[in-house]
Amino acid sequence: MEHLELKDPQREQRLFTRRLIVAVVAVFLLMGALVARMVYLQVFNYDHYATLSQNNRVAILPLPPTRGLIYDREGRVLAENIPSFTLEIVPEKVPDLEDTLQRLGRLVRLTEEDLKRFHKRLRRNSAFKAVPLRFRLSEQEVARVEARRYQFPGVQVSSELVRHYPYGALAVHAIGYVGQINEAELAKLDASNYKGTRRIGKTGIERYYEALLHGTVGLRRVETNAQGRIIRTLERIPPIPGRHIYLSLDARVQAAAEAALGERRGSVVALDPRNGEVLAIASRPGYDPNPFVTGIDGKTYRQLASSPDRPLFDRALRGRYPPGSTIKPLIGLAGLEFGIVAPAHRLYCPGWYMLKNDDHRYRDWKKTGHGPTDLNKAIRESCDVYFYDLALNLGIDRISSYLGQFGLGRPTGIDLHGEAGGLLPSRAWKRRVKRQPWYPGETVITGIGQGFNLTTPLQLAVATGVLATYGLRFQPQLARAFRDPTSDHLLYIEPQLTTIVPVVEKSHWDYVIRAMREVVHHRHGTAHNIEQGVSYTIAGKTGTAQVFSIAQDAEYNEEEVAEHLRDHALFVAFAPLENPRVVVAVVVENGGSGGTTAAPIARAILDSVLLGDRP
Amino acid sequence: MNLGLDSYLGQREPARGVFSLRRWHLDWPLLLSLLVLTGSGLLILYSATGESWDMMGRQLTRLAIAYLVMIAVAQIPPQTLLHWAPWVFAAGIVLLAAVPIFGDVGKGARRWLDLGLFRFQPSEMMKIVVPMMVAWYLSAKPMPPRPHHVLVALVLTALPMGLIVIQPDLGTALLIGAAGVFVILLTGISWRYLAGFTVFVAAAAPLAWFYFMHDYQRQRVLTFLNPESDPLGAGYHIIQSKIAIGSGGVWGKGWLNGTQSQLDFLPERSTDFIFSVFAEEFGLVGVIVLFVLYLLVILRGLYIASQAQDCFTRLLAGSLTLTFFVYLFVNVGMVSGLLPVVGIPLPLVSYGGTSMVTLMAGFGILMSIHTHRRLITH
Incomplete structure (x- = not known):
């Protein structure tokens, strides 16, 4: 039991005590190291770790x-x-x-695809987070699941x-x-x-x-x-x-406009000329926006995007059409206001027009000519020769500056993105873009809205509105008021009067408007066909524009090309004459003549606005 | 430290009633420190388990068993331990050898023996048996021991260590190695041997890296060196633990208010990482108080060793106390990112039974050593 070989208890005790002291010192040093580590983490790096801890636990x-x-x-x-x-x-x-x-x-209904996607999502998900199995349930499906909810724990x-x-x-x-x-x-x-x-x-x-x-x-x-x-x-x-x-838009008028356009390609804009409110703004053909919300499938989208009728394209805002004869009242007004022509001034129309030192014949749409023509008749019957001459006398500079005041050639500023500016040609424009001088022949055809002129249906409506209000140009507005859903407070948007076209002589405006009235209400008027049964007076102007079709693709077969080469039919109008409440611009692509195709559409819209739902 | 009881005992024979600590061979400064420490442990465990009374109940049961084991061991005279040492050691080696053959697998390691009534971890008991054995061997030799004696002592330590490393259980092996080495150091071997040994270990480390360490152990070392390299995998533990400790600040977030622990960001929060919960909720101030409690236990243990009357009890008491400190140091070092993650719990606080019983048995031995001294007047 006792191991006694050369043991020296005294020495061993001393040795042990010395080692024990070393051990105590080591314990204190190592404890000090731990405390130092804690101070390092908890005091010096407190901010760092407190932030990390906060970020760890709080999610927003x-x-x-x-x-x-x-x-x-x-x-x-x-x-x-x-x-x-x-x-x-x-x-x-x-x-x-x-x-x-x-x-x-x-x-x-659960398809293989649904299940496959579900299992894929399941693998990435935490067990307590809901994994979608099927989207867009029908109401019947919702009812079927909800009624049996108790049989399906974990299904929601x-x-x-x-x-x-x-x-x-x-x-x-x-x-x-x-x-x-x-x-x-x-x-x-x-x-x-x-x-x-x-x-x-x-x-x-x-x-x-x-x-x-x-x-x-x-x-x-x-x-x-x-x-x-x-x-x-x-x-x-x-x-x-x-x-x-x-919106200022009236769904009833809009529906009437779209119905009147029917299957034709074209556009209608109806404004209130007194404040610029847009009552209807249509572009046909259209498309159903609902599939776009949840994600349209590729095939349907490609069909829409590649259709030759271009349903995605907003013709009212971005369609650039030659205004054709619809520009004539403005040219006529310019002629009167600048004193180029007097109301009594007459011109003989032989059916063509020729510049001095030039043998090119500018034809009238009526081959036999209109005979002696004053401005009233020129507007009513849309005599081209009168306006060839008037335009030449006005000169391109006065034309472009005067028409510019009516809002042609630049975006109207409607509350929609992507509006086209159209084109109001001028000497400076031609030098800048075409690097060519302006030729008198170009002034001639500008007088009947051909040549370089390009306008959008919206611009036509705005310009006609300026005429109807004796010079007031409002910025067209779709939004009329905002309502705050929390306070129910209604905030109306003030009409934006952009320009006042100076009136030199009010009688000039009266004269032009009277001429436009005769377009519809005179038996020789180009849109006399729409007078039938009308209970208010309309001022209008027909237009027929040579085609610069907006969708010219080389692949069309001959019949289609022929159809696409037909003239665009245009019509602008406002009513009632005494106190105009609505101005309309109609463009029907390849619609033929403005009087027969576009004017009846305008009549339908005017009826809808002025007569309401009465037939 | 010694608050007068011993001097009082030295004067005259005390009354030994049923409630007398002396009668039950208990050392009251040590017992008091342990009670306060385990009490604090229960407090933080309540928070770390998410206020689970279920787990608290089980831990309380374990604590009760551990205290009973401590009291029972305290009754065994040190001489008896000396006699048993070689036989218990031999039995331990046999059981350790049996583990790879008959043992149960838990968490990827084979550590448990199923003895029918209860599951038993032979490696646990070796934490006491190895220092006992080495102390038994060296106490019979003259001090300081000769080199060949030291070599034998090292073999006695390395044999069970090796069997435990292959389980694999690096943490326990480390503690057992420490226990054996502490005995050798306390015998007063020349520092030159120590230096040589250190060089040997340094040289052996690369060998261990390439031939003896498991992938997960290598991964732990690599992660320790750069925890951010794997922030969602192995490095996650240590990053979250440092966030918990650091965000505790000086005063802590308050009991039950540690967001890192209460919201599951901190892994293993009731076992190996319970210190981080404590540091998060009680801050630097709480940590220092906790360290003081541990120091009280350790200093009392070393005092008992210094007062021991023979070589065997001196070495055993010293080694057990210092091993207890290693527990604390390695655990705190690991959760605060000073040391690699080795699975060593925070002694007397972490949830779990086996190490608790072993530790308390060790304190029972300390108490036995101190209370079975023969009354010799110097």
Whole structure:
């Protein structure tokens, strides 16, 4: 038991005590090292780790605002938000996934593709987060699932508000549509305000008033655990819903305009000349915007985009047409105002016109000629020769500056993106763009709205409105008022008077307007055909433009080419004459003569505005 | 440290009632420190388990068993331990050898023996048996021991260590190695041997890296060197642990308010990483208080060693106490990013039973050593 070989207890005790002292010193030093480490982490790096810890646990979830609605001037809903239902599965709550999927398949149509995508998403998802299984459930499907909810633990139907256009293709170019935010848009917009927003206005009003319609994002500050499961809400800032927009557009008039255009390619713009309010703005053919909201399939889109009728193209805003004879009242007014012609001035029309030192014959549309013609007759019967001569006497400089005051040749400033400016030729323009001097022959044809002249239907309506109001040019406006959904406060938009065309002699304007009245109400008027049964007086002007078809593709077969080479039919009008409340511009592509094709369309719209629903 | 009881005992025979600590061979400064420490441990465990009374109940049961084991061991006179040492050591080696053959697998390592009634980890008991054995061997030799004696002592330490490393259980092997080496150091071997040994270990490290370490162990070392290299994998533990500790600041986030731990960001928060929970909720101030509690236990243990009357008890008491410190140091060093992650729990605080029982048995031995001294007047 005792191991006694040369042991020296005293020495061993001393040795041990010395080692023990070393051990105590080592313990204190190492403890000091630990304390130093704690001080380093908890004092010197406290801010760093406190921030990391805060970022770890607090997540900010966006609460997307509800998009504002779009109404017409009578309060009809043109763009609304309707719930779209999604079938979702919370994996951790489902006892037997395969069985659940099989039983769900009997209630709801589930394609192979749906299941494949679901399984793919399932693998990437946390067990407590809902995984979408099917999008866009029908109401019947929702009802079938909801009624059997108790049989399906972990299965839920979630709803999301999705934009819907109840009138479909009606005024589609003006209203526009929303669609998935793309990368280019993402780069431009305020990313924090669009957290949680999946769609953005792509065209039309939806795009122009995106900022107002969208609203302001709200947020929910939540505490999450390491897996991202929400433990509790720390703070909630509700979103501010987007503002509702009341358009000046009247869906009833719009429908009448589109119905009157029918299957023809063309455009109609109806404005209130007293304030620039757009009552109708149509471009046909149109398309249904609803598929664009949830993502249009490639085939349908390609069909729309490649159709020779160009349904996606907004003719009212971007279609550039020669104004043709619709420009004649303005040229005539210029002639009077500049003192080039007097009302009594007459000119003999032989059916053609010739410049001095030139043997080119500028033809009148009427081969036999109009005979002796004053300005009234020249407008009423659309005599070309009178205006050839008048234009030449005015000179291009006065023409372009005077017509410019009516808004031709530059965008009108309507509250829509992508408006074309048209083209009002001038000496400076030709030198700049064509690098050529201006030739007198070009002035001649400018007098009848041919040559370089290009206008949009919207510009024609605005210019005619200036005539109707004796010089007041308003900026056309689609939006009339905004309503704040929280306060219900209505904010009206003031009419924007852009230009006042100076009136030299009011009688000149009276004269031209009287001549336009005779276009419809005189038996020799070019649009006399629409006078039948009219209960108000109309001032109008027909136009027929040689084709610069906007969709000239070389691949058309002969019949189609022939059709596309037909003249564009135009008509501008305002009514009632005494107190004009509506001005209309109609362009029918390849429609032939303005009087027979375009004028009846204008009549339908005037009836719709002035007579309401009465036949 | 010695608050008068011993001097009091030296004067006259005390009354030994049923409630007398002396009668039950208990050392009250050590017992008090342990009670405060385990009490604090329960407090933080309540928070770390997400206020689970279920887990608290189990931990309390384990603690009760551990204290009973401590009291039982305290009754065994040191002489008996000396007699048993070689036999228990031999039995331990046999059991360790049996583990790879009959053992149960848990968490990718084979550590457990199923003895029918309960599962048993032979490596755990070796934490006490190895220092006992080495102390038994060296205490019979003259001090300081000769080189060949040291070599034998090293072999006695390395044999169980090797068996545990192959389980694999690096943490336990490390603690056992430390226990054996502490005995050798306390015998007063020349520092030259120590220097030589250090050089040997440094040379052996690359060998261990390439031939003996598992991939997961290598990964842990690599992760330790650069935790950000794998922020969501192995480095996640240590990054989240440092965030927990650092964000605790001076005063802590308050009991039950540690966001890192309460919201599951901190892995293994009731076991190996419980110190991070403590540091997050009680801050630097709490950590220093905790360190003081540990220091009280350690200093009392070293005092007991210094007062021990023979070579065997002196070496054993010293080694057990210093090993306890290694536990603390390695755990805190690991959760604060000073040392690589080796699975060593925070002694007496981490959730789990086996190491708790072993540790308390060790304290039972310390108490036995201190209370079985013969009353010799110097």
